[in-house]
Amino acid sequence: MSGAPTRVYIARLAGIAVFDPRGDQVGKVRDIVVALRHGSNAPRVLGLVVEVQPRRRIFCPMTRVTNVTEGAVVTTGLLNMRRFEQRAGETLVLSELFDKRVTLLETGEQVTVQDVGIRQERTRDWSVEKIFVRKGGSGFRRRGETVVVEWSALSGLTLPDPEQGVVSLLATVEKLRAADLANVLQELTPKRRFELAAALDDEKLADVLEELPEDDRVEIVAALEGERAADVLEEMDPADAADLLSELPPETAEAILSLVEPEDAEDLRRLLSYDDYTAGGMMTPEPVILPPDSTVAEALARIRDQDLSPALAAQVYVVRAPFETPTGKYLGVAHFQRLLREPPSSLVSAVLDDALEPIGPDAPLSQVTRYFATYNLVAIPVVDENDHLLGAITVDDVIDHMLPENWRDADNDPDAATDDEEEVTHGA
Structure with missing residues (x-):
């Protein structure tokens, strides 16, 4: 890009298409990677986390980005198809900064991050320039005033927030299909993964759990309050719900089953009586x-x-x-x-x-x-x-x-990486 510096707000980039120089779609933007710096220096934007098929997240350096609009991102050159792994000193804006509570230095007031504006300088480097924040209020009924401030006007952006919400993050992922949302959850830190899962409605969470690997869904269900876990289980396909119960510790599974509606619990107990790899273990008890x-x-x-x-x-x-x-x-x-x-x-x-x-x-x-x-x-x-x-x-x-237990993990797909990929190192 050339000419005047460009500013883009990150919430509007979430989920937009990424194209190669020929106009073919490579994938979709799922997050933005920034490097936090000491003092009042604004974070440098390192690149984009792009989801490509089959549900694999890769890194696209900002040096490969030739154009950014609210409707598309255009890249140049080949990209490394190796799975993205976050490094020390890197922050994911959508996953980790949205909904974070920070402090306005001028007044000492607590505000919540709603959006982040990034800017391309004449040097072609990108950095965080503006932070869109909301004053006062919390949760889903926030009514405080919204303001745009400089990065340097805030403190606490680099500190953990034990009561960080998920409203803004939820808004960026709510339209994703269950399989794609499950992939997003896998990429979050355990704390953010549970916060986002807990904020989903019962039906959506049930659909997502059906798409998650065993370890992740067991972790989420085990952390849910008993009544909530039972409600979510009732929304799941019975065969998937029975599989999930069989993966939980017996005492946990029994405690949840005791809270499930008697008719649904009876179906689940019957499914649990069959071996997983038999017709009875695979069937749903609710055909037409x-x-x-x-x-x-x-x-x-x-x-x-x-x-x-x-x-x-x-x-x-x-x-x-x-x-x-x-x-x-x-x-x-x-x-x-x-x-x-x-x-x-x-x-x-x-x-x-x-x-x-x-x-x-x-x-x-x-x-x-x-x-x-x-x-x-x-x-x-x-x-x-x-x-x-x-x-x-x-x-x-x-x-x-028939598929291996870890088939949902894109790293186990032998065709995910190609021989003609170009080596690039994120964070360099």
């Missing part, structure tokens, strides 16, 4: 279940539920009463494509695929995977010895169990 006198219109209305995964919405299971798992006698499955071809007033019992054999709860993973591959299925019914429907296994449940 209908009585035989239901119409095609009723079946289509049920699978339109936006909370259903595509695999669960692909078919309807028809049974005799009772209609909660374990159900009465299993009669067959109605595939959604067949339902779409039938008159709405037709009965689902007339369009059943009764040739699809269900599987038993003790069937091992190897048998389940062969079944999916042989018949090109997206879900399989699971029944007991008396033909009572216990649940259904979806193809995504099977894939989760």
